[in-house]
Amino acid sequence: MATVFTHEFNTPVYKGKTSFNTGLYINGKFVEGSDKTTIDVTNPATGKVITKIAEATAKDVDIAVAAAHKAFETTWGLNAGGAERSRLLLKLALLMEEHQQELAAIEALDNGKTFTWAMDLDTTFAIDTIRYYAGWADKIHGQVQETDEKKLSYTRHEPIGVVGQIIPWNFPLLMMSWKLGPALATGNCVVLKPSEFTPLTAIRMCELIDRAGFPPGTVNLVTGYGNTVGAAISSHMKIDKVAFTGSTLVGRKIMEAAAKSNLKDITLELGGKSPNIIFNDADLEQAVNWAAHGIYWNHGQACSAGSRIFVQSGIYDEFLEKFTEKSRSLKVGDPFDVDSYQGPQVSKNQYDRIMDYIQSGKDQGATVHLGGDRNGTEGYYINPTIFTNTTPDMKIVQEEIFGPVGVVIKFEDEDDVIRQANDTVFGLAAAVFSQNINRALNTAHRLKAGTAWVNCVNQLHANVPFGGFKQSGIGRELGEYALHNYTAVKSVQVNLGHVM
Ligand code: NAD
Numbered sequence: 083m084a085t086v087f088t089h090e091f092n093t094p095v096y097k098g099k100t101s102f103n104t105g106l107y108i109n110g111k112f113v114e115g116s117d118k119t120t121i122d123v124t125n126p127a128t129g130k131v132i133t134k135i136a137e138a139t140a141k142d143v144d145i146a147v148a149a150a151h152k153a154f155e156t157t158w159g160l161n162a163g164g165a166e167r168s169r170l171l172l173k174l175a176l177l178m179e180e181h182q183q184e185l186a187a188i189e190a191l192d193n194g195k196t197f198t199w200a201m202d203l204d205t206t207f208a209i210d211t212i213r214y215y216a217g218w219a220d221k222i223h224g225q226v227q228e229t230d231e232k233k234l235s236y237t238r239h240e241p242i243g244v245v246g247q248i249i250p251w252n253f254p255l256l257m258m259s260w261k262l263g264p265a266l267a268t269g270n271c272v273v274l275k276p277s278e279f280t281p282l283t284a285i286r287m288c289e290l291i292d293r294a295g296f297p298p299g300t301v302n303l304v305t306g307y308g309n310t311v312g313a314a315i316s317s318h319m320k321i322d323k324v325a326f327t328g329s330t331l332v333g334r335k336i337m338e339a340a341a342k343s344n345l346k347d348i349t350l351e352l353g354g355k356s357p358n359i360i361f362n363d364a365d366l367e368q369a370v371n372w373a374a375h376g377i378y379w380n381h382g383q384a385c386s387a388g389s390r391i392f393v394q395s396g397i398y399d400e401f402l403e404k405f406t407e408k409s410r411s412l413k414v415g416d417p418f419d420v421d422s423y424q425g426p427q428v429s430k431n432q433y434d435r436i437m438d439y440i441q442s443g444k445d446q447g448a449t450v451h452l453g454g455d456r457n458g459t460e461g462y463y464i465n466p467t468i469f470t471n472t473t474p475d476m477k478i479v480q481e482e483i484f485g486p487v488g489v490v491i492k493f494e495d496e497d498d499v500i501r502q503a504n505d506t507v508f509g510l511a512a513a514v515f516s517q518n519i520n521r522a523l524n525t526a527h528r529l530k531a532g533t534a535w536v537n538c539v540n541q542l543h544a545n546v547p548f549g550g551f552k553q554s555g556i557g558r559e560l561g562e563y564a565l566h567n568y569t570a571v572k573s574v575q576v577n578l579g580h581v582m
Contacts (some may be wrong), residue, residue: 132191
């Protein structure tokens with residue numbers, strides 16, 4: 083049975099207590115799952131169970147969808163004006179700010195990311211995102227079209243309706259805010275499923291959503307497994323849109339389920355194998371530091387991770403030496419230790435998956451230049467790993483590993499590196515390092531990626547769109563662009579005097 087989770091944090095970086103109901107959040111209430119079953123939530127730093135949370139079923143999805151529809155028709159949707167939606171989102175941002183340390187601590191405990199990163203990035207960016215979309219809520223408008231003088235034609239950007247949102251485990255709170263912000267700002271109601279591996283911040287957020295005053299049914303949380311709850315959302319006949327962030331494999335299933343059910347609208351934010359290109363004329367020290375951040379940030383569990391590092395032949399040896407030194411200097415350890423840069427991988431599954439990729443790299447003849455092994459004896463820690471002597475067909479060069487594992491590849495010239503960098507099914511992000519502005523921008527423009535960073539990596543902002551080319555996704559999150567994914571355009575034509 084789902085109960086209340088209470089935890090006392092007594093760590094060097096945060097001391098405090100959290101306590102919250104671990105039920106589903108449906109129609110403004112915390113409830114048990116209809117089968118009364120639970121899911122164990124594990125601390126990746128120890129491998130031990132932290133708590134149990136309620137497990138939703140397809141039946142609970144039906145109940146949540148009904149609640150969302152009721153709210154959409156009565157208290158939300160076209161019934162709540164932009165100013166009201168903005169006010170509630172701003173209130174939520176304030177409550178998140180009030181509980182920022184607690185949210186960061188829960189995220190570190192549940193996901194394994196360091197408390198420092200969870201404070202500086204995940205929670206800060208999540209709050210910024212909710213506040214950014216609060217600003218948009220009363221600025222959603224259509225256009226007036228000139229036709230003729232006896233006609234008035236205009237468009238309305240109406241909310242789509244009930245939106246299903248399915249999110250991954252790598253940035254649990256942040257992905258929730260990227261999804262909720264634009265959906266609520268535009269007047270949609272939400273049925274959200276967090277990852278079964280990292281549900282805690284999403285559950286904690288529901289109490290804040292409640293306190294902010296969102297009408298019951300506006301946001302519903304169904305914690306459960308992908309093949310049950312996720313599948314029920316993506317195939318639901320009364321869900322009008324599904325927004326998904328996760329692997330390309332599951333993204334395909336979502337698209338198929340949407341097509342086979344009610345042809346619901348979809349947006350997909352999927353995987354990546356991002357190239358990071360470093361030319362001879364780059365600022366070497368900066369390139370080394372950014373490259374390390376590119377691949378090791380969030381333990382390599384970032385969709386935009388710069389996992390293929392292409393280095394021009396003139397600086398290859400020096401880069402590799404300095405990059406190795408930098409990689410060695412990053413402390414792997416307890417998420418609540420202020421000196422830790424890298425915590426454990428999120429789960430045993432993910433740990434095993436990464437180790438399998440490392441083994442495949444060895445089996446296919448690549449050289450383990452650094453790491454490739456477990457760190458410590460408890461939890462799911464993996465040492466920063468560098469592969470060299472790879473060939474383009476190797477799995478570690480083509481597939482998303484989603485761990486602290488980078489391949490360093492030598493290239494000769496611009497055409498050569500662009501061909502290699504674009505030789506992937508993914509197209510999420512890319513980075514280029516050069517002090518020659520023409521070379522840097524030419525390369526950025528020729529890369530097939532939704533984001534191209536110049537002399538930096540992994541930079542994300544609430545007002546800058548993010549999303550993928552090719553098999554990295556459909557649609558954009560963040561910025562004004564995300565609003566288009568949550569509104570349906572209606573044309574209204576008014577006869578001002580044409581006689582039939
Ligand atoms: P995943 O695809 O395994 O799971 C994502 C979510 O989908 C989870 O909530 C899961 O329960 C659910 N799910 C699983 N099977 C399902 C099914 N059959 N039907 C419906 N839902 C289902 O991904 P993950 O391992 O949680 O996250 C890592 C992936 O997410 C990586 O590939 C990463 O690149 C991607 N990601 C992309 C972005 C982006 O913005 N492009 C951001 C973060 C993560």
